[in-house]
Amino acid sequence: GLLHEIELKKAQLPENLNPVSNDLINIRDIRKAELVCDGIVVNTFEELENEYVKEFKSIKGNGKVWCIGPVSAINKLSSDKAERGQKQCRFETLQPWLDSKEPGSVIYACLGSISGLTKWQLIELGLGLESSGKPFIWVIRENPKSNEIEKWILDEKFEDRVKDRGIIIHGWSPQLWVLSHPAIGAFLTHCGWNSTMEAVSAGVPVITCPLFAEQFINEKLVVDVLGIGVSAGVESAVTWGLEDKFGLLMKRERVKNAINEVMEKSEAGEERRRKAKQIGETANKAIEKGGSSYQEMEMLIQFVLQRTTEVAQTSS
Structure with missing residues (x-):
């Protein structure tokens, strides 16, 4: 269950939770893709929803979840x-x-x-x-x-x-x-x-x-x-x-x-x-050097480089 007590009316639920909605089929396809993908990149930062990030990573098992947000905050200059x-x-x-x-x-x-x-x-x-x-x-x-x-x-x-x-x-x-x-x-x-x-x-x-x-x-x-x-x-x-x-x-x-x-x-x-x-x-602070999202981005880059090398070696 959720880590906080959250109440939603039935009329407020996403359309993709409706059993007769075509959106539900799309969600099922996404879930299937998650099972075979190398990892999931999320536009959030750990401090924002720390308990939920930990729970999500735990559910995914392999730990390949990278929180690299907020991506919009990369734009520092007014221009x-x-x-x-x-x-x-x-x-x-x-x-x-x-x-x-x-x-x-x-x-x-x-x-x-x-x-x-x-x-x-x-x-x-x-x-x-x-x-x-x-x-x-x-x-x-x-x-x-x-x-x-x-x-x-x-x-x-x-x-x-x-x-x-x-x-x-x-x-x-x-x-x-x-x-x-x-x-x-x-x-x-x-x-x-x-x-x-x-x-x-x-x-x-x-x-x-x-x-x-x-x-x-x-x-x-x-x-x-x-x-x-x-x-x-x-x-x-x-x-x-x-x-x-x-x-x-x-x-x-x-x-x-x-x-x-x-x-x-x-x-x-x-x-x-x-x-x-x-x-x-x-x-x-999360996207600055040493911040949580900065570190997650470094780990993501390292993972991609390592995975690319492994695929190349397998193909050769």
């Missing part, structure tokens, strides 16, 4: 972090705007690159950001449905309404750079693993809005285990590609309340920020 985004992010606008804000005062909201949330769901998110009263950056990824929310933004003059304290990025953004800016106080995220690791390495508390796949499990990690997140109250998962068939999962009032809770100056809020900062420092 490197910025280049992870694309040019349409209006970088020249973001820099002075963020520099003008108080440290830890801005919400960065981005729900990933493959989510296809409906216009109504995105409207709820936008209104929640607006009603929170906090400065924010809202990233709206380009997808086949994005023209609907763009029309709403224009019709409602939403950007004009929030222009003094909000920026909307239409398309991609330099997420790693933004999260590393001192003005960012929290990351409203879908809890995809890459985004989760970027929040962790930046030392930023999170507001969780999981959508599908393993994202609800990631939410439990950051909220219940690590203590660096606040849930926006999403109670059920959507099926990717069929988002139109689901009702409103995020509601503006819950989004607003989660933002206010994560940004509050209470003892709980300060403790959440302290934990996030501490974990961020640990994450960055």
Whole structure:
């Protein structure tokens, strides 16, 4: 069983756990591949989920599990972090705007690159950001449905309404750079693993809005285990590609309340920020020379070289 008491509703379970789902077949294929592979490389670091890493390595038996993350933290220079985004992010606008804000005062909201949330769901998110009263950056990824929310933004003059304290990025953004800016106080995220690791390495508390796949499990990690997140109250998962068939999962009032809770100056809020900062420092130490992930990468390289030599000798 799990090493912590974690509760998930049936509606929050990954689709691949549904016995009639085609995804379950894919998971079974992955499990079969794990039995015959030379090892498994994981984008995490031992200190983040130490007990689970030990348990996973124990289950695998041969010990060929390498935790080399957070891989995004390899980008140390601001220019490197910025280049992870694309040019349409209006970088020249973001820099002075963020520099003008108080440290830890801005919400960065981005729900990933493959989510296809409906216009109504995105409207709820936008209104929640607006009603929170906090400065924010809202990233709206380009997808086949994005023209609907763009029309709403224009019709409602939403950007004009929030222009003094909000920026909307239409398309991609330099997420790693933004999260590393001192003005960012929290990351409203879908809890995809890459985004989760970027929040962790930046030392930023999170507001969780999981959508599908393993994202609800990631939410439990950051909220219940690590203590660096606040849930926006999403109670059920959507099926990717069929988002139109689901009702409103995020509601503006819950989004607003989660933002206010994560940004509050209470003892709980300060403790959440302290934990996030501490974990961020640990994450960055892990990839430095002598750190846990650095050592794991060295062992991985050594294993690959040794395995290559063995295969070459067998073939000759």
